[in-house]
Amino acid sequence: MTNAGDRTSIDPSPTAPKxxxxxxxxxxxxxxxxxxxxxxVVDVLDQLVQAxxxxxxxxxxxxxLDDQRGHLTVMASSADSSRLVELFQVQNQQGPCLDCxxxxxxxxxxxxxAATDRWPLFAPVAIEHGFQSVxxxxxxxxDDTIGALNLFHDASTPLDDDDLRIxxxxxxxxxxxxxxxxxxxxxxxxxxxxxxxxxxxIAIEQAKGVLAAAGNIGMDRAFELLRRHARNNNLRISDxxxxxxxxxxxxDVVLGRDS
Amino acid sequence: xxxxxLAVATGGEGHDDDxxxxxxxxxxxxxxxxxxxxxxxxxxxxxxxxxxxxQALDVTGAGISVITEAGHRGSVCATDDVAAVxxxxxxxxxxxxxxxxxxxxxxxxxxxxxxxxxxxSRWPQFTREAAAAGARALFALPLEIGAIRVGxxxxxxxxxxxxxxGQLSVALTFADAAAGALLDDQFAxxxxxxDVAVPGSTVYAEVHQATGMxxxxxxxxxxxxxxRLRARAFAAERPVHELARDVVxxxxxxxxxxxxxx
Numbered sequence: 001m002t003n004a005g006d007r008t009s010i011d012p013s014p015t016a017p018k019x020x021x022x023x024x025x026x027x028x029x030x031x032x033x034x035x036x037x038x039x040x041v042v043d044v045l046d047q048l049v050q051a052x053x054x055x056x057x058x059x060x061x062x063x064x065l066d067d068q069r070g071h072l073t074v075m076a077s078s079a080d081s082s083r084l085v086e087l088f089q090v091q092n093q094q095g096p097c098l099d100c101x102x103x104x105x106x107x108x109x110x111x112x113x114a115a116t117d118r119w120p121l122f123a124p125v126a127i128e129h130g131f132q133s134v135x136x137x138x139x140x141x142x143d144d145t146i147g148a149l150n151l152f153h154d155a156s157t158p159l160d161d162d163d164l165r166i167x168x169x170x171x172x173x174x175x176x177x178x179x180x181x182x183x184x185x186x187x188x189x190x191x192x193x194x195x196x197x198x199x200x201x202i203a204i205e206q207a208k209g210v211l212a213a214a215g216n217i218g219m220d221r222a223f224e225l226l227r228r229h230a231r232n233n234n235l236r237i238s239d240x241x242x243x244x245x246x247x248x249x250x251x252d253v254v255l256g257r258d259s
Numbered sequence: 260x261x262x263x264x265l266a267v268a269t270g271g272e273g274h275d276d277d278x279x280x281x282x283x284x285x286x287x288x289x290x291x292x293x294x295x296x297x298x299x300x301x302x303x304x305x306x307x308x309x310x311x312x313x314q315a316l317d318v319t320g321a322g323i324s325v326i327t328e329a330g331h332r333g334s335v336c337a338t339d340d341v342a343a344v345x346x347x348x349x350x351x352x353x354x355x356x357x358x359x360x361x362x363x364x365x366x367x368x369x370x371x372x373x374x375x376x377x378x379x380s381r382w383p384q385f386t387r388e389a390a391a392a393g394a395r396a397l398f399a400l401p402l403e404i405g406a407i408r409v410g411x412x413x414x415x416x417x418x419x420x421x422x423x424x425g426q427l428s429v430a431l432t433f434a435d436a437a438a439g440a441l442l443d444d445q446f447a448x449x450x451x452x453x454d455v456a457v458p459g460s461t462v463y464a465e466v467h468q469a470t471g472m473x474x475x476x477x478x479x480x481x482x483x484x485x486x487r488l489r490a491r492a493f494a495a496e497r498p499v500h501e502l503a504r505d506v507v508x509x510x511x512x513x514x515x516x517x518x519x520x521x
Contacts, residue, residue, distance in 0.1 A: 208468050242405075
């Protein structure tokens with residue numbers, strides 16, 4: 001690989017930015033890999049929020065999608081804290097992610113303590129959950145906004161323009177993921193695709209409940225087990241979730257217990 | 260405070276006298292989905308939901324079928340003869356959009372007389388016969404709540420034309436209501452208010468998590484667990500998602516007592 005060799009020699013110091021670039025490249029490779037195969041939208045979005053946190057220096061990330069019934073719904077979250085904060089926004093109809101979704105424009109909140117006037121309900125709750133700054137990037141398709149990618153930071157260190165471009169590219173990748181699956185099935189439209197993804201998300205929550213009750217574990221742990229079993233067995237997480245939720249497979253196997 | 264009760268179509272228990280209906284469609288109960296409230300007020304039966312869907316969506320007719328994983332199927336209701344034919348034909352032919360919607364998600368066909376669309380569809384014989392019966396556009400939506408799948412809602416038009424994004428959004432909300440109505444047909448013994456019947460709360464992950472937990476606690480199907488959760492919330496006059504939160508936090512457990520307690 002002469003190219004790689006050249007690059008190494010041109011840039012002698014393996015400094016932080018380069019490491020970050022590499023990690024970002026890995027995120028895009030991961031997503032590209034996922035998108036070429038017969039993939040699961042829920043899985044892609046989940047991987048996206050997990051993978052974008054680290055290279056962007058974020059504390060947590062989350063993704064909201066239009067639920068086709070006039071609401072936003074939390075599709076993926078890298079941490080419990082961001083999930084709670086996003087749910088709070090959805091339930092109270094207030095916050096930067098909501099504004100981003102409504103306007104189709106990115107919303108940057110460098111310092112949440114200075115944003116209590118704008119979002120009197122949201123800002124204190126976000127701070128309470130350990131966040132100091134938030135960025136919301138729209139998932140945009142021509143004139144339609146179908147959701148938002150949200151990046152939460154535990155310090156008031158806003159992303160710079162380069163970071164924001166990268167973050168928007170990640171949001172666009174998510175949009176492409178949702179749309180590309182549409183292309184695989186010529187008869188369907190975006191709304192159908194969203195509907196299927198949303199319903200998969202519900203099946204995952206049901207499966208988490210089944211595992212949590214059967215294994216006496218928390219919801220986060222239940223999701224981890226679900227995800228791990230899907231990856232290890234090359235299953236779509238949605239398909240596995242349906243089997244677990246309806247208990248049409250041996251739950252003990254997913255729980256890692258011998259039956 | 261509740262909207263019209265969800266009359267069970269197969270019922271006969273006759274709880275009608277003590278039911279309270281509110282005509283204004285207001286939804287102070289905190290179950291969300293204000294847009295849906297007015298739509299499902301009325302008796303909330305599958306047929307009533309179909310009739311409302313016809314009015315709201317600019318379609319000619321609508322019908323609902325029950326489908327199970329085991330393949331047991333049947334037409335529940337239809338608003339007119341063509342809709343009834345569409346439902347029945349899919350079962351006699353063993354093919355059609357409602358069966359496919361059940362397995363694969365929404366099926367939207369804007370023009371049944373378009374040769375290309377017919378060729379691309381997986382149901383050539385059904386498509387020809389539906390067109391002969393008088394349908395020109397057909398939209399089939401699965402009735403599902405996550406892994407709970409109960410059937411499909413078919414909407415047809417006597418002229419070609421796709422559903423707009425807004426109409427599809429409303430149609431999906433009707434599908435949610437119909438899914439709740441069918442589940443109550445199958446499992447609920449007491450009447451439930453139609454706003455409880457609307458799952459509507461994809462916002463509340465806890466509702467679905469609690470459904471999974473209850474299905475393990477009581478060793479019942481997800482569908483049954485979901486109805487019990489809502490029935491108990493209704494009996495306690497609490498929003499479903501609040502009760503669900505207690506289940507998830509393990510402050511509330513459904514156990515053997517609940518087997519007879521619904």
